[in-house]
Amino acid sequence: MTTKAARAVAHMRPDVVITVKGDVLGPAYWCSIDDSGAHQLLWLYDELARMRFAEEVLGSRPSIVSYSPNDVLLLQARGLRAAHVLDAYDHTVTFSPVRSEEVVFVGARYPERTRILEALHHRGVRVRAYGRDWSKHPFDRLRTWQIERPDVPSGRDVTRSGAYGITAGAVAGLNSHTDQDGFTMRTYELPGTGSLQLIDRPDIDALDEPGREVLVFGDLDELTELCRRAHRDRRWAQEIARAGRARTLAHHTFDHRVPQLESAWS
Numbered sequence: 110m111t112t113k114a115a116r117a118v119a120h121m122r123p124d125v126v127i128t129v130k131g132d133v134l135g136p137a138y139w140c141s142i143d144d145s146g147a148h149q150l151l152w153l154y155d156e157l158a159r160m161r162f163a164e165e166v167l168g169s170r171p172s173i174v175s176y177s178p179n180d181v182l183l184l185q186a187r188g189l190r191a192a193h194v195l196d197a198y199d200h201t202v203t204f205s206p207v208r209s210e211e212v213v214f215v216g217a218r219y220p221e222r223t224r225i226l227e228a229l230h231h232r233g234v235r236v237r238a239y240g241r242d243w244s245k246h247p248f249d250r251l252r253t254w255q256i257e258r259p260d261v262p263s264g265r266d267v268t269r270s271g272a273y274g275i276t277a278g279a280v281a282g283l284n285s286h287t288d289q290d291g292f293t294m295r296t297y298e299l300p301g302t303g304s305l306q307l308i309d310r311p312d313i314d315a316l317d318e319p320g321r322e323v324l325v326f327g328d329l330d331e332l333t334e335l336c337r338r339a340h341r342d343r344r345w346a347q348e349i350a351r352a353g354r355a356r357t358l359a360h361h362t363f364d365h366r367v368p369q370l371e372s373a374w375s
Contacts, residue, residue, distance in 0.1 A: 111135035123147045125374060132160035139166055150374040154196060156180055156289060174373050176291035192373050195316075196294040197363045198301030204270045206278035211235045211262075212307070212336050213279040215272045216295060218242035218259070221287045226261045228329050234336045236283075239264040239275065276304040281324075281339045281346065284308040292316065297361045300353030305339055305346045307332060316361070322353040 111134050118126060118141040126142045126149045128134070142149050153160070153175040157167075167173075168187070174194040175181050184191035212234060214226060222238075229236045241249045243263040250256050267275060276282040282304040284295045292310070299306040306323045309332075317323040324339075326332035339346040 111138045114138045115141035118142050118145055118147075125149070127152055127370065127374075130154055130160065132162045136163075136166070139169070143169075148374040150174065150370060152194070152370070153177070153180065154294060156291070157183070172373050174370065176293070177289075179290045190373075192369070194366055194369045194373070195361070196292060196297055197361055197366045198294075198297035198357050199269070200301060200358060200362045200364075202270050202273055204273035204277060204302065206303075207274045208278040209237070209275075209280070210340070211237045211279055212281045212283055212339070213237050213239065213275055214283040214285070215239045215267065215275060219285075219287050222285045223259045223261070225283070225285055225329065225332065227259050229333060229336060230261050232333050234333060235262075235280075235340070236336075237262045237264060239267050239272065241266050273298065273302045277302040279304060281305040281307050281336060284310075286310055297357055300350065301357040301361070303350055303354045305350040306353055307335055307339075317353060317356055320349075322349060322356050324349065 114134055115137045123145065124147055126145065126147045128149070129152050131151060149171060151170045151173045153173065156177050157180050168189065171190065173184055173189060173191045175184070175191065176194065176196045178193055181191045181193045212229065213236070214222065217240060226236055226238055238261050241253055242255070243258065243261065244265045245258050245263055246265055249265060276299055282299040284299055284306055286293060286309060296308065300317070300323065308323055308325055311325050313319060313323055313325060319325045324335050326335055
């Protein structure tokens with residue numbers, strides 16, 4: 110991956126290089142963009158604690174933006190040029206809604222997410238989780254070195270377009286942040302696709318209006334009732350989903366982030 114990326118930089122002779130995450134790329138890649146003379150920007154979609162950056166790489170980047178306010182403060186304290194830029198919804202991705210009677214989750218498996226989804230399933234809420242960590246397919250069990258799987262209906266990895274279609278056609282989409290301080294991509298993708306978003310972050314009120322554009326849950330009982338009402342009262346659920354989508358398309362697409370990125374690399 111490092112070799113291919115470095116060759117691409119040398120071949121394209123770019124004016125600007127935006128590296129998304131990039132913690133899996135080796136020194137040859139970073140040397141290639143440093144040598145290119147291009148404006149460059151490192152855009153972190155994840156927290157530093159979940160990535161594997163070499164200190165010398167991170168410390169030598171001329172400009173960094175992150176979705177994590179805590180990481181931005183940490184980077185600035187180290188004397189690095191860092192700014193906070195929200196994640197976004199990619200409205201250019203085409204997809205076809207896949208109708209279902211389920212509350213869905215697409216993403217990595219963490220203990221809190223497992224607890225929530227198993228509890229909903231055991232309470233009779235129709236749920237399904239998608240991704241290699243949830244999938245019961247033999248290949249996915251082997252490649253993740255995990256034979257055991259949670260007691261949750263599941264599906265395999267899906268493309269971004271596939272994920273958009275799944276969330277668009279579901280009763281609702283679950284967004285559990287566990288211990289993350291920034292708002293993940295899912296925060297914008299769920300309403301962007303027209304899905305009813307169920308989120309565990311009351312501070313979403315800085316982005317969307319709870320109760321009108323998004324639904325916030327504080328505990329498992331509250332989440333269970335929201336899931337049941339969404340299944341029972343589709344008109345109510347769809348009105349909130351439509352309002353959330355309108356807000357996202359008006360304020361939270363990648364088109365809205367580009368000016369911030371341009372300011373960061375200039």
